[in-house]
Amino acid sequence: MKDQSSQVFLQRARVMNLIRIMAFVCFIIALFYSLAAVVYSTKVIYKVKLNYAVILEQFGGKRQAVTDLGWHYRLPFFTRLEKDVPLMNQNLYLGGSSAPIKIISRENVALWTSALMTFKIKDLKVWGIENLFPEILLQGDFDGIAKDTLQAQEVNKLISEREKIKEIIFQALKNRPINKNGPTIEGKYGIEVVSFVINETRFGDKLVEATEEKKRRQLIAEADNYAADQEADRIKKLYKAYLEGIRSLHAALGGSDKQSVNPALFEFLSQQKWATAYEKNQSDQTTFVLHGQGQAPSLTLPSMFEKRFNVPIKDSKKNMPALTE
Known part of the structure; x- marks a missing residue:
């Protein structure tokens, strides 16, 4: 145990x-x-x-x-x-965000644009010791130079010549002093600007709508002008043909170029013209003929007036020209 x-x-x-x-x-x-x-x-x-x-x-x-x-x-x-x-390449967006920001062109036109600068730190002493909050300071100077250059351009160049404007801003970021006789961005912050890119440049939605409406109205106005020109050409051709007919008739009656056209010839042609119009449309119309040589005018009425008022209708071809309402 x-x-x-x-x-x-x-x-x-x-x-x-x-x-x-x-x-x-x-x-x-x-x-x-x-x-x-x-x-x-x-x-x-x-x-x-x-x-x-x-x-x-x-x-x-x-x-x-x-x-x-x-x-x-x-x-x-x-x-x-x-x-x-970090000593590697770093990105800095225009306005501090990748979203587009509004700028105003030289013609006072609002545009939306976004841009990106790539840089890297070369002198750590200048970047981190001589500058307090260098990221915030660099953002302000970058926005100032980029916006100044963008807003000094014409709107057409901002849309169609982005390659040239991009190079202009890149050279300004590398070589242009921030102020007169002042340091450049690279010298102030001890960095090297590697690249600059414009990502987007476009009009605002309302401006696009207004531009499209303006284009539509211009097209309508051009169409109206074209139609008016066609009508004017047609009238000129008719007038020219009418004059040629008068000259031919004047020459057929024995007249010469030195003699003036007899007014009776114009009156006869006018009579034939209105008489033809009366023959083509004799229903529901009020037609009267004026005699322009000091004689009492004769009146030509359609058949409905003859039946109602027992007024005889005279032959329009034997009287003066008929005017139809």
Whole structure:
């Protein structure tokens, strides 16, 4: 019995000892994990990645650019990581957004446009140490130069000559001073402008509708003008044919070019003209004939007046020309 009791006691002691060892190991692991988490969160040990740099602020206020790749150590509470700076190509949109913005052309016409500048940081000291919030400052200067150049152009060039305008703005971003005798964008921020692209240039919806309506009215006006020109040509041809007929008749009656045309000839032709019109349409009309040589005019009425008022109708071909209402 005593041997059995001692064996049970030894087994319990071994189990308790094993539990204590496991608990101690877990405590050590948790302690190391907590220390690593604290170090990582405070970035006492930090890493500089490829094409990145770090701006480090020291206790005395001095700022330092760290560009060497790999792991670095800093003193906690006496230094501060200000920011990570990417040294790769970066995009900057016109107006700060990829959505189109409204600009006004030289002719005071509203257009919607979007543009994109690509740049990369060349001088980290100028970018991150000499400028406070360089991204915001660069956005303002970029918008100013790009908008000034775009709004100085004519609306037709903004639509059809985007390639030329794009190159003009690119050269302005690289070489033109922000102000007279001032620095360029590249010099002020320590960057290199890699490219500039105009993504979109279009009219507003209301302006497009107004333009289409204007084109429609122009087409209608051109059609009306064309019809008026055709009618004028037709009248000229008829008038010319009428004059040729009079000359031919005048010559057939023995007249010469030096003699004036007898007015009776015009009167006869007019009589024939109106008499023919009367013969073609004798129903539901009121026709009367005027005699223009000082004689009393004779009256020619249609058949409905003869039946109602017992007035005889005279032969229109023997009287003066008939005018039909």
